[in-house]
Amino acid sequence: MRASIPVLAVAALMVCACAQEHRLGSAGITDAGLHPHTPSLSITPAQATPSRPPREPAYYNMVNTSRPILALTFDDGPHPQLTPRLLDILRQQGVRATFYVIGRNVETYPEIARRIVAEGHEIANHTWNHPALTKVSAAKLKQEIESTTKVIERVTGRRPTNMRPPYGAINDRVRQSLLQDHKLDVIMWSVDPLDWKRPGASVVTQRMVQGAKPGAILLAHDIHPGTIEAMPQTIAQLKAKGYGFATVSQLLALREPEVAAPAAADLTPASYGGEPTVEVSGESPAGY
Ligand code: NI
DSSP states (O other), X not given: OOOOHHXXXXXXXXXXXXXXXXXXXXXXXXXXSOOTTOSOOOOOGGGSSOOOOSSOOOEESSOOOSSSEEXXXXXXXXXXXXXXXXXXXXXXXXXXXXXXXXXXXXXXXXXXXXXXXXXXOEEEEOOSSOOOGGGSOHHHHHHHHHHHHHHHHHHHSOOOOEEOOGGGOOOHHHHHIIIIISOOEEEOOSBOOOGGGOOOHHHHHHHHHHHOOTTOEEEEETTOHHHHHHHHHHHHHHHHTTOEEOOHHHHHTTOOOOSSOOOGGGOOTTTOOOOOOOOXXXXXXXXX
């Protein structure tokens, strides 16, 4: 489907506003007791999907941390051939990732969903049918989220603690519902390689590596062959730059308080120096 440019522009402004809110809101949050400059992050499978910490759900484009850790995220699976290939690569590389799965795909390929969890990755909610949540009723939104949480929990034994809205489509109504009614963190991304346009594996790698920074959340899709093909080089180059990999929940546990955050009145979209939000263009974001 093709969303109009004005709608996307409004959505982008709202994303910006949310990022500011989070920036301010996170000022008082301390990290999980991990030393910020500890050089290596050792994560065992048992920690891969931590239970929700005692905090309110929030909206994130990335995570404020000084540690060279980032989160690889893969949307729209499980795919019957490509997701297992990706899991093989991640296992060979010793890398944990987060999978934003579509509920109906989990129902169709439950064994792949179980493998995702068994190999230490995080599994999270990407709705049942992948609608733009900004275009559905409150009742439909509830059904999309709850049915997906339910099938994930039934199949894997894990209840997801965060979600990503299809197409990155978000507005205040949807955001409030996800955070307050469903108690889910809303996870966007800070790096978008536009892999759904199938630009070729080397371009996907280049875009993901260029966008990397501590606390980054990298978006990709495990339903495109070129994305899977890009992963060995992407991971190798990120490792060469000194990055480690965490699931989204692990990354959230590494949050550090922001220092010297400006007063709310000083934060306008123009002066906000934070991270890039949703890439907005005139093109259809149908690939998300
Ligand atoms: Ni998607």
